[in-house]
Amino acid sequence: MKLTVNGTQRELDCEPDMPLLWALRDLLQLRGTKYGCGKGLCGACTVHLDGQARRSCQVTVADASGAAITTIEGLSTDGQHPLQQAWREHNVPQCGYCQPGQIMAASALLAANPGASDDDIRNTMSGNLCRCGTYPRIHAAIKSAQYTHAAVEEAKDDA
Amino acid sequence: MNTPRKVSRRRFLQLTGLTAGGLVLGARVPGPAALAGVLDEATGAALNIFVSVRADGTVEIVAHRSEMGTGIRTGLPQIVADEMEADWQRVKVIQAQANPAYGSQNTDGSRSVRDFYPVMRQMGAAARTLLETAAADTWGVPAAQCRAREHAVHGPGGQTLGFGELAARAAKLPMPDTSTLRMKAEADFRYVGQSLPIVDLDAMLTGKAVYGIDVQLPDMLYASIERSPWLQGKVESLESDAALAVAGVVDVVTLEAADGAPGFNPIEGVAVLAENNWSALRARDALKLRWSASAHSEHSAAQYLDGLAALVESGPGEVRRQRGNVSEALERAEQMVSATYRTPYLAHAPMEPPVATARVGAGSCEIWACTQTPQATRRAVAEALGLDVDAVVVHVTLLGGGFGRKSKPDFAVEAARLSRRAGRPVQVVWSREDDIRHDYFHACSAQYFQGALDAQGQVTAWLAREAAPPIGATFDPSVQMNSEGGLSQTFASVPFAVPNLRIESHPAPAHVRIGWLRSVYNIPYAFGVGSFVDELAHAAGRDPIAFWLDLLGEDRSLDFADEGFNYSNYGRSLQDFPYDTARMAAVIRTLAERVPWKQSLPAGQGWGFSAANSFLSNMAVASKVEVRDGQLRVLEMHGVLDAGRVINPDRVHAQMEGGMIFGLSLALNGEITFEGGEAQQSNFHDYPIARMQQVPPVIKTHIMPSGAPPSGVGEPPTPPVAPSVANAVFAASGQRIRELPLGKHLNV
Ligand code: FES
Ligand code: FES
Numbered sequence: 001m002k003l004t005v006n007g008t009q010r011e012l013d014c015e016p017d018m019p020l021l022w023a024l025r026d027l028l029q030l031r032g033t034k035y036g037c038g039k040g041l042c043g044a045c046t047v048h049l050d051g052q053a054r055r056s057c058q059v060t061v062a063d064a065s066g067a068a069i070t071t072i073e074g075l076s077t078d079g080q081h082p083l084q085q086a087w088r089e090h091n092v093p094q095c096g097y098c099q100p101g102q103i104m105a106a107s108a109l110l111a112a113n114p115g116a117s118d119d120d121i122r123n124t125m126s127g128n129l130c131r132c133g134t135y136p137r138i139h140a141a142i143k144s145a146q147y148t149h150a151a152v153e154e155a156k157d158d159a
Numbered sequence: 160m161n162t163p164r165k166v167s168r169r170r171f172l173q174l175t176g177l178t179a180g181g182l183v184l185g186a187r188v189p190g191p192a193a194l195a196g197v198l199d200e201a202t203g204a205a206l207n208i209f210v211s212v213r214a215d216g217t218v219e220i221v222a223h224r225s226e227m228g229t230g231i232r233t234g235l236p237q238i239v240a241d242e243m244e245a246d247w248q249r250v251k252v253i254q255a256q257a258n259p260a261y262g263s264q265n266t267d268g269s270r271s272v273r274d275f276y277p278v279m280r281q282m283g284a285a286a287r288t289l290l291e292t293a294a295a296d297t298w299g300v301p302a303a304q305c306r307a308r309e310h311a312v313h314g315p316g317g318q319t320l321g322f323g324e325l326a327a328r329a330a331k332l333p334m335p336d337t338s339t340l341r342m343k344a345e346a347d348f349r350y351v352g353q354s355l356p357i358v359d360l361d362a363m364l365t366g367k368a369v370y371g372i373d374v375q376l377p378d379m380l381y382a383s384i385e386r387s388p389w390l391q392g393k394v395e396s397l398e399s400d401a402a403l404a405v406a407g408v409v410d411v412v413t414l415e416a417a418d419g420a421p422g423f424n425p426i427e428g429v430a431v432l433a434e435n436n437w438s439a440l441r442a443r444d445a446l447k448l449r450w451s452a453s454a455h456s457e458h459s460a461a462q463y464l465d466g467l468a469a470l471v472e473s474g475p476g477e478v479r480r481q482r483g484n485v486s487e488a489l490e491r492a493e494q495m496v497s498a499t500y501r502t503p504y505l506a507h508a509p510m511e512p513p514v515a516t517a518r519v520g521a522g523s524c525e526i527w528a529c530t531q532t533p534q535a536t537r538r539a540v541a542e543a544l545g546l547d548v549d550a551v552v553v554h555v556t557l558l559g560g561g562f563g564r565k566s567k568p569d570f571a572v573e574a575a576r577l578s579r580r581a582g583r584p585v586q587v588v589w590s591r592e593d594d595i596r597h598d599y600f601h602a603c604s605a606q607y608f609q610g611a612l613d614a615q616g617q618v619t620a621w622l623a624r625e626a627a628p629p630i631g632a633t634f635d636p637s638v639q640m641n642s643e644g645g646l647s648q649t650f651a652s653v654p655f656a657v658p659n660l661r662i663e664s665h666p667a668p669a670h671v672r673i674g675w676l677r678s679v680y681n682i683p684y685a686f687g688v689g690s691f692v693d694e695l696a697h698a699a700g701r702d703p704i705a706f707w708l709d710l711l712g713e714d715r716s717l718d719f720a721d722e723g724f725n726y727s728n729y730g731r732s733l734q735d736f737p738y739d740t741a742r743m744a745a746v747i748r749t750l751a752e753r754v755p756w757k758q759s760l761p762a763g764q765g766w767g768f769s770a771a772n773s774f775l776s777n778m779a780v781a782s783k784v785e786v787r788d789g790q791l792r793v794l795e796m797h798g799v800l801d802a803g804r805v806i807n808p809d810r811v812h813a814q815m816e817g818g819m820i821f822g823l824s825l826a827l828n829g830e831i832t833f834e835g836g837e838a839q840q841s842n843f844h845d846y847p848i849a850r851m852q853q854v855p856p857v858i859k860t861h862i863m864p865s866g867a868p869p870s871g872v873g874e875p876p877t878p879p880v881a882p883s884v885a886n887a888v889f890a891a892s893g894q895r896i897r898e899l900p901l902g903k904h905l906n907v
Contacts, residue, residue: 035588038842073365084364
């Protein structure tokens with residue numbers, strides 16, 4: 001099987017029905033994508049397929065081949081994606097386990113809907129569980145990334 | 160028939176390190192030997208077991224407690240760095256392996272800071288003293304004239320030597336006399352009290368943080384285990400051909416369980432060993448298994464709770480604490496109020512399920528695990544493999560949440576036994592279904608209260624009776640009555656100045672593994688007590704906050720000894736940590752000032768309040784809710800905490816936010832039921848935890864400024880939440896809900 005992960009083609013020897021989650025973690029050693037439920041209920045395994053947030057436990061390797069897959073390791077080269085910066089500014093993580101999935105879900109949301117309203121944020125992010133209860137800070141971080149992003153876009157317009 | 164093996168109390172303590180309500184075996188804090196320095200040319204100079212300085216000036220500080228989200232890997236080293244005058248930018252935190260030399264590593268009971276604040280200061284001061292002495296020796300001046308400041312020692316003539324330059328010399332010095340250590344003045348604290356970002360932040364945001372599930376060793380196999388659906392079932396028949404035929408499967412192994420107390424032993428199960436998780440999971444589905452019945456395979460949670468409720472309502476239990484004459488006061492009452500409350504079993508459900516990796520060699524074993532209890536893990540693995548404790552090394556990874564589940568090392572024992580069998584490293588990964596079905600469940604409970612009010616609306620009698628399966632039963636099945644440690648969690652330690660008071664217990668035999676979950680028995684008991692005070696307030700026609708403050712009575716230090724109750728005070732003496740009602744009153748008054756408690760609200764909205772003292776801290780919560788057409792929405796939650804001196808305020812706020820949301824989650828949705836001995840829930844669809852939509856948009860937290868010794872932070876924010884929300888539901892709708900979760904009665 002062939003997958004394009006974070007811009008690189010990877011070959012792997014597995015059954016086509018293996019969930020992408022396990023292929024990423026066990027076969028490609030990309031362990032930033034987390035297992036939380038295996039049933040599409042928690043969002044810990046969220047990655048991007050062609051820019052869309054998908055639960056990698058619910059996507060088979062066969063379905064994912066041909067798509068551009070982005071994992072938390074590939075979201076930015078330097079850990080400075082605007083959302084990673086916003087997460088830092090708000091000290092979002094507690095145990096941190098759910099956070100790769102949260103950041104991947106939030107980044108897909110803002111890419112598709114930069115002006116996402118509070119309700120949009122709550123609706124979309126309700127697919128991602130955090131047992132530590134970092135929700136208020138996740139919400140605040142997404143809001144401040146929106147402002148920063150808007151400021152950058154405005155600055156660009158001025159230039 | 161198997162006869163259960165009785166474990167002696169001494170043996171039980173050896174095995175588990177467990178005393179009432181928690182793990183405290185061995186020295187709580189490290190002994191004097193911890194201060195002995197060692198010079199290691201390769202790795203730098205160890206000034207004591209917590210502090211090493213490298214020649215390049217890097218200061219390595221050991222975090223001996225487990226990071227599960229509280230920020231402890233930052234908080235404790237922060238204290239050391241401050242006291243030794245190290246520059247935080249040049250500090251590297253090293254995670255300790257299991258080693259009793261550090262003192263207790265059991266990261267539970269909200270005690271990391273409260274037990275180790277003085278120890279961390281001492282270690283920092285000792286390291287600083289050695290560096291100052293080394294500089295004094297170098298310069299030939301008295302040590303008293305040398306002062307460490309900002310990662311260097313400064314001499315009387317303006318000389319300066321960096322920590323790195325002094326390290327080797329300092330490590331050769333004899334250990335300092337702890338009684339003469341000079342401690343920094345609190346006014347000079349540089350890091351204590353500062354919100355330093357956690358040391359793992361970047362790793363967590365980029366996917367580089369290593370949790371138990373992220374350990375990968377060469378040649379490692381993955382194991383998925385099908386376990387007995389009920390306690391103490393055994394494999395009756397097994398067909399594994401279809402499982403063995405799945406690509407990538409290496410072996411199918413039965414893990415037999417010993418008879419007797421569940422303890423930290425694995426549940427009997429059948430493990431599939433495979434080259435990847437997916438093969439292991441698929442093959443496991445193909446196993447054909449039958450399990451033998453046991454004394455617990457008929458357990459029904461609904462019937463069991465009905466039984467407990469009938470028991471507490473039926474009549475007197477064993478008296479645990481008593482003052483005055485309750486029966487007489489109840490007879491004379493102007494008004495008598497009574498109520499029965501029920502709380503369900505709960506599962507921990509940390510986002511990372513239990514995972515452990517073992518590599519067993521000839522006469523040795525290495526474990527990598529997301530464990531809250533490295534030393535208990537080491538003992539349990541050594542015991543299971545028949546090895547010396549010294550032959551077992553336990554590496555502690557980050558924990559993707561713990562909440563008490565990962566205090567129990569059964570999953571590490573599974574990995575060790577399977578690795579020995581396979582002759583290869585093995586990682587045991589619990590699926591979410593495994594985690595929820597086979598947890599060490601939080602106890603369910605039934606509680607009955609009677610209160611007497613006089614004509615002025617004063618409470619003249621308080622009678623409380625409980626029945627809840629005790630944690631002790633997990634280690635000795637003959638234990639049926641909750642311990643003093645258990646009842647010290649709010650139920651028998653109610654701080655109320657009521658003239659007549661009686662606390663009683665009924666037995667509740669355990670049918671599942673009972674374990675401790677964030678804030679432990681305070682969860683059910685604070686719900687019972689906090690709801691009942693609210694019911695009394697309404698019966699008396701009083702404001703619930705004013706009523707609670709009245710009940711607290713005059714400011715005083717509590718001691719329940721002359722009322723027949725041996726209060727545990729969470730393992731600390733009442734001299735060191737007095738139970739002062741004034742601090743609870745101050746927290747409540749502060750909360751009342753911060754929320755528009757008396758604002759008039761639209762119909763269908765209401766405020767609810769509750770408070771609890773737990774883990775030596777006081778927390779008060781006010782919640783505002785709306786109930787409309789059977790739909791409950793929590794609109795606001797406000798919390799005020801007094802936890803003594805706070806090391807990292809941002810992390811304390813985070814624990815308050817998280818602890819309150821944890822409490823809300825269990826209040827709204829938390830319930831595990833059993834039928835035929837089997838847990839009926841299995842994943843987040845039927846054991847829901849709070850999602851962002853259910854969490855109020857307004858959550859406000861306030862920390863009381865205090866110079867008192869640090870007390871608990873991780874657990875105290877949770878207990879008052881459920882009663883505050885249930886009380887708010889009553890204020891909003893007139894509906895009094897006496898059974899958790901609220902989601903059984905309202906849409907949530
Ligand atoms: S692991 Fe995929 S949604 Fe939970
Ligand atoms: S930070 Fe721990 S689960 Fe989200």
